Amino acid sequence: MKLFIDTANTDEIRAAATLGLLDGVTTNPSLLAKEIARRGGGEQEAIFKEICELVPGPVSAEVTATDYEGMVRQGREVAAIASNVVVKCPLTEDGLRATRTLSGEGIGVNATLVFQPIQALLAAKAGAAYVSPFVGRLDDISTTGMATVQEIVEIFSNYAFSTEVIVASVRNPIHVVDAARMGADIATIPYGVIMQLVKHPLTDIGLARFVADAAKYTS
């Protein structure tokens, strides 16, 4: 399973990249607004460019237009920033049309704001390279987000779609474990949760004991 980081914060991306496990990045307008505020200003194009230079894998940059023409125009613009840009289009009627057009031009599209399996199927049929079911937001409304992922993985394997499933809106390590058990292609994970993946209290306790015992026979 590939691991992406879900952030536009370039310090977090740099820090996560040092682990050597980062396969890609996803951003969205909320994450970008947060990063611009953190920097005290800045242009989205420059930030996308910087992220694309930090991580060679796919970097999802979302369109902000909601109409077909606007999404296609913005999609072409962001795709021109770097060869690893993937255009994020929302799963709406216009978004599906834009997905079809951009994919037809060879531009990778990540269908975002996916909340049910049938939306994922439509995105795959429209040629999306990725679909992003938002599991945390489904959990927030008392629906099991990972059950949606399970159904999407099953549907895609029935028809051998090449569209990859990105488990998004990840809130905890259990989402990541479940994603791997279900055979999802990718989990996109906030920085804080990536750090949680590494940690186990028994690892820390065990290491402290080994270090103490090693001190008994090393100088």
Ligand code: E4P
């Ligand atoms: C996905 O690509 C989105 O950026 C993201 O996972 C949304 O997560 P949230 O529900 O925590 O905002």
